[in-house]
Amino acid sequence: MKFVLQAGKTMLISGPASLRLEKGSAGVFGAPLRLKRNLIIRRERQLPIETVDESVFDAELGEKASYLEVDGSTVPESWYLAYEAFQKLEAGRAVVIGSTDTGKSTFCTFLTNHTLKQRDRIAVIDADIGQSDLGPPGSLGLSIISKPLIELGSSNVDAMVFIGETSPGSVIEKVIEGIMQLQTRIPSNIPTVINTDGWVSNDEAAAYKLRLLKELKPDLVAGLAESSELDQICQRSNTPIMKVKAPKFIKARGREERRSLREYGYRKHLRDAIHKNFSLENLKVDCLMAARPERGEILGFLDGEGFLVGIGVLENLNRTRRLLRAYTSVSVRSVAEIDCGRIRLSFNGEELGWPEGHRPTTRRT
Ligand SMILES: Nc1ncnc2c1ncn2[C@@H]1O[C@H](COP(=O)(O)OP(=O)(O)OP(=O)(O)O)[C@@H](O)[C@H]1O
Ligand SMILES: [Mg+2]
Structure with missing residues (x-):
């Protein structure tokens, strides 16, 4: 039409x-x-x-x-006020928090596009491991962006860190350390925006977000909220939180849509995957061996500096012969370390869940 x-x-x-x-x-x-x-x-x-x-x-x-x-516009006025505050910081670091479906990813896109009207580059770290925009689900991603974009997911990812979970509860330390690791890849004097997951509603979630803010020490925290869902975090945070309105016209996503978006993410990163054999002889595999992964578990293939090169799906791990067979697109030569996560996937990138009693219970974080 x-x-x-x-x-x-x-x-x-x-x-x-x-x-x-x-x-x-x-x-x-x-x-x-x-x-x-x-x-x-x-x-x-x-x-x-x-x-x-x-x-x-x-x-x-x-x-x-x-x-x-x-x-008129569907972008709330408070988004512009937050942008102005961010702009005044010159090369400041902002963390974006908020419940699911409050417009976090979109707000990061908005900040990115408006910042690029004044500056050449902006760094975006995506620390939402469940609804990732940069990198596959279960990972953290960094993009140094120089051109305005309609959605974050369309930018090139410059560095990734493997987490291996899509909910942050059991991997809090790993996520915080991963963000720190990605920050080392950001050239100095570049404004940075860090997006987070939508887990904010209970005491544990609030404690996690407060911990994250304490460790990251951002210059600005933008809290996207419809009503009082961030109050606990706002009251207890040492860094003042700038309240930003969740847009009126949000398109909320149900469980199935979230899962479908994650599967789209796995597939994108398993594109061109084939079945490959890895000799574990000269690779760092302590975490992999300790976790005793099962067929179908997600694997993270890391480079010598511990950054994620790409994901894969475990086919077979022969502990005695120290051989691993996986479905992946990473080149064997680029891998220095293999880690595994607690996501079970088919080779088509479908989330399989865990059969009763099969989910590993012990796990380092
Ligand atoms: N100001 C707006 N006007 C119109 N649509 C919007 C606006 N902000 C967000 N949306 C739409 O609402 C949907 C959800 O927004 P977004 O993905 O940014 O939320 P989120 O908080 O990042 O969600 P999640 O918790 O899944 O990561 C998207 O389709 C987005 O394009
Ligand atoms: Mg999002």
Whole structure:
């Protein structure tokens, strides 16, 4: 369908859809849309297309896609205030916290795009191991970004750290250390945004977020909230938390959609995977051996500095002959260390869960 959108309006499109700007000037979260380029909006996503001048679009809507025209912008005013505070820090470090579906990833995209109007580069660390935008689920990712983007997931990932879990509860130390490790890869004098997972609602989650803030010592903490869900963290944090509104027009995702997004992430990183044999003779495998992984468990292949090169799925581990067979796309020569996680996958990247009584109980964090 073709549609015309007047200046100063927003068209909210919920996928699956594809959209083309035929004429005019429009953008998404501060990133300009390019003329005559197809923009794909996935089933689980919604994008607000904001016009600068009257614009003409050509859109194809898939099954269950929807659209809604609204006056003005769907970006809350408080996002701009947070951006101004971040900008004033020059090359500051911001941590973004908030419950699931509050717009955390989008807020990071918004900060990125607006910052790039003033500066050449910005670093984004994605520490949301469940709904990862950078790197596969169960990992932390870093991107040094120099061009505005419509979604974080479309940028190149410059470094990754393997965690091996999609919920942070049992891997808190590992996540915090991993963020520190990624920070060593950020050139000096670059503003940095760190996104976090949406686990904030109970005492344990609050303690984790407070610990993270204490260790990372950010210059700014942006707390995305609809109502009082961050109050406990705000009251107990030594770093003041800037409250930022969760947008009114969020597209919330259910369990199945979250899982489908994770599986999309595994598949992307298992693309071009084949069955490969690894001799463990000269590799660091202490964690792998201690964890006694089973067939189907996710593997992290790390380089000599402990950064994740790529993931794989365990086929077989022969402890006596010190041989490992895995489904992966990493090159055998790039690997110095192999770690394993507690995610079970099929070779197609489907999450398999654990059969009754099979889930390993002991685990280092
Ligand atoms: N200001 C906005 N206007 C319109 N849609 C928005 C806005 N902010 C976010 N959305 C949409 O709402 C959905 C959820 O947002 P987002 O992924 O940023 O939330 P999140 O807090 O990162 O979620 P998760 O907990 O799954 O990581 C996305 O499809 C996003 O495009
Ligand atoms: Mg997110």
